[in-house]
Amino acid sequence: xxxxxxxxxxxxxxxxxxxxxxxxxxxxxxxxxxxxxxxxxxxxxxxxxxxxxxxxxxxxxxxxxxxxxxxxxxxxxxxxxxxxxxxxxxxxxxxxxxxxxxxxxxxxxxxxxxxxxxxxxxxxxxxxxxxxxxxxxxxxxxxxxxxxxxxxxxxxxxxxxxxxxxx
Amino acid sequence: xxxxxxxxxxxxxxxxxxxxxxxxxxxxxxxxxxxxxxxxxxxxxxxxxxxxxxxxxxxxxxxxxxxxxxxxxxxxxxxxxxxxxxxxxxxxxxxxxxxxxxxxxxxxxxxxxxxxxxxxxxxxxxxxxxxxxxxxxxxxxxxxxxxxxxxxxxxxxxxxxxxxxxxxxxxxxxxxxxxxxxxxxxxxxxxxxxxxxx
Numbered sequence: 001x002x003x004x005x006x007x008x009x010x011x012x013x014x015x016x017x018x019x020x021x022x023x024x025x026x027x028x029x030x031x032x033x034x035x036x037x038x039x040x041x042x043x044x045x046x047x048x049x050x051x052x053x054x055x056x057x058x059x060x061x062x063x064x065x066x067x068x069x070x071x072x073x074x075x076x077x078x079x080x081x082x083x084x085x086x087x088x089x090x091x092x093x094x095x096x097x098x099x100x101x102x103x104x105x106x107x108x109x110x111x112x113x114x115x116x117x118x119x120x121x122x123x124x125x126x127x128x129x130x131x132x133x134x135x136x137x138x139x140x141x142x143x144x145x146x147x148x149x150x151x152x153x154x155x156x157x158x159x160x161x162x163x164x165x166x167x
Numbered sequence: 168x169x170x171x172x173x174x175x176x177x178x179x180x181x182x183x184x185x186x187x188x189x190x191x192x193x194x195x196x197x198x199x200x201x202x203x204x205x206x207x208x209x210x211x212x213x214x215x216x217x218x219x220x221x222x223x224x225x226x227x228x229x230x231x232x233x234x235x236x237x238x239x240x241x242x243x244x245x246x247x248x249x250x251x252x253x254x255x256x257x258x259x260x261x262x263x264x265x266x267x268x269x270x271x272x273x274x275x276x277x278x279x280x281x282x283x284x285x286x287x288x289x290x291x292x293x294x295x296x297x298x299x300x301x302x303x304x305x306x307x308x309x310x311x312x313x314x315x316x317x318x319x320x321x322x323x324x325x326x327x328x329x330x331x332x333x334x335x336x337x338x339x340x341x342x343x344x345x346x347x348x349x350x351x352x353x354x355x356x357x358x359x360x361x362x363x364x365x
Contacts, residue, residue, distance in 0.1 A: 054338025071318035082337050100337055134328060135310055136302040139321060147321045153330040 031092035035116045037166035038123075038141075040097035040108045041084040043068070046157025050078035053155070057082055074148060074160060082159075086166050089121065099161070105130060106151075106161060119143040119165075127151070127161060141165050172196060178237050181207050202244050210237070 043060065044053040045068070057080035060068075069075045083100040087110075094111035098104060107128040114122045120142040127135040129152055139147050146164035153159075172180070172193060179185050180193040181203075197203040299321070301310045307327045315322045 054336065056338045067318050067320075071315045071320070071322060073322060073324050074315075074318060103335075103337060105331065105335065105337075129328060130331070132305060134303065134305055134308055135323065135325065136304065137299045137310075137312075137323065139299045145319055145321070147323065148315075148318065150322070150324045152325075152328045154335070155333050159331070 031090060033091040034088045035091050035112060036089040036121050037086055038089050038095075038097060038108075038110055039084060039086045039164050039166045040099045041162045041164075042082045042099045042106055043160040043162065044080040044082050044154065044157050045074065045076035045078070045160050046155070047077045048156040050080050052157065053080040053082060068148070068160070071148075073150060076157065078157075079160075089116070089123070097163075104128075106159070107131075108161070108163060110163075113138055121165065125163065139163075143167070174238075174241060177203075177241060178234075181210050181237055181240070183207075183211065202247065206240050206244055210240070 044050070044057060046052065050057075060079045060081055065079055068079060085097040085099040085101060087095050087097045089095065089110065089112060091112065094109055097108040097110070098106075099108070100106050109126040109128065110123045112121060113124050116122075120140055122138065122140045124138050125136070125147075126133055127149060134151075135149065141147060141164065143165050146162050149161040149163070151159045151161050176185070176189065176193065180190070180197070185193055197207075298314075299312060301312045301323060303310045303325070305328075309326045311324045311326070313322055314320075
């Protein structure tokens with residue numbers, strides 16, 4: 001009986017020490033500190049029938065439509081939002097956004113390049129399409145100034161991948 | 168006839184090292200040269216002072232220093248003689264200040280020209296627009312980058328990317344964003360006046 005109690009308390013102490021050490025380790029890793037959030041949104045842009053994107057695809061606001069169509073290269077008759085993902089930007093670790101989850105057709109890998117400023121951040125960014133790294137770039141994102149990538153063709157239109165700092 | 172003694176003989180005479188005919192000749196030569204006599208007297212008084220300060224059995228230190236002092240005295244005397252003979256008394260003072268004043272004036276002039284040649288409204292250095300490095304590792308894929316002032320965004324246009332098969336149905340797998348999420352990139356636009364293309 002006594003040895004059972006000793007084993008039980010010993011196990012409890014070991015668990016407590018393990019949890020404390022793990023928690024301490026997580027807290028002390030400055031590389032995992034959040035320095036911002038990134039939102040990656042995929043839009044379907046087409047001059048044809050927007051219903052090709054599916055019934056679940058969202059219409060976008062007039063403001064965004066005006067913004068996209070003001071640029072000749074991004075000008076289409078219709079736009080639909082297919083998916084979005086918001087992920088944290090870590091101080092020194094990479095992170096991934098998967099805007100069409102659970103599909104991995106479009107993935108965005110990103111990590112900071114320099115110390116973030118108050119309303120801007122410089123990122124190393126990769127765009128993966130169909131599990132292939134298609135684009136690698138370094139980009140400085142500012143609040144209200146996203147990155148638009150005109151990407152793959154699909155169902156008579158093009159996919160626009162928008163990468164922006166989350167507000 | 169040149170009666171001036173050479174430097175070695177003059178130095179020996181100043182040091183009271185000459186004897187006999189050489190000493191007599193030098194004394195005759197220096198009789199009507201008060202500067203040389205004054206210089207010899209100065210050196211004599213200097214030697215006396217040093218002899219009083221140092222033990223008699225010990226040689227004065229730094230013989231090179233004394234020799235250089237002697238030579239310096241000789242050069243100074245000769246220069247003074249030439250100056251007295253060839254130029255008015257005010258010329259050395261004028262010449263002494265001419266070079267520094269001219270140098271300062273030149274610096275001020277150059278500074279003024281430099282300031283006038285620079286547009287005060289222009290930045291000191293041209294800061295290039297931060298253009299991203301764009302790399303497309305896939306064969307046949309090209310990317311064009313430009314900053315769109317109209318869209319208030321950075322735009323990359325990919326060419327040569329394989330089309331996604333129409334059979335791929337995102338409506339079955341997609342996380343459909345809410346209306347606010349769908350418009351997250353529709354925030355305020357930066358009114359960039361310039362649009363640059365790569």
